[in-house]
Amino acid sequence: MRTFIWILIGLSALGFILAVISALFNVSLFGVTAEGLSRACSNLALIAIAVHLVMKEKGYNK
Numbered sequence: 291m292r293t294f295i296w297i298l299i300g301l302s303a304l305g306f307i308l309a310v311i312s313a314l315f316n317v318s319l320f321g322v323t324a325e326g327l328s329r330a331c332s333n334l335a336l337i338a339i340a341v342h343l344v345m346k347e348k349g350y351n352k
Contacts, residue, residue, distance in 0.1 A: 291345050298338035305331035 309327035312319050319327070 291341070295338050295342050295345075298334050298341070302331050302334035302338065305334060 305327050308319055309324045309331060311317075312322075312324040312327060322330075
């Protein structure tokens with residue numbers, strides 16, 4: 291499960307980097323605006339936090 295959390299964090303970081311690039315160069319990457327990428331980045335980070343807290347609460351430390 292820890293791997294899943296790291297994947298979510300990595301995708302969130304990638305979304306953030308793509309949002310910054312999209313905003314700097316004023317382009318739409320893959321047909322998605324910078325705002326859309328930013329929202330996806332935030333949502334993925336929140337999901338990673340929620341999964342981590344649920345696993346911590348249930349005692350899944352592996």
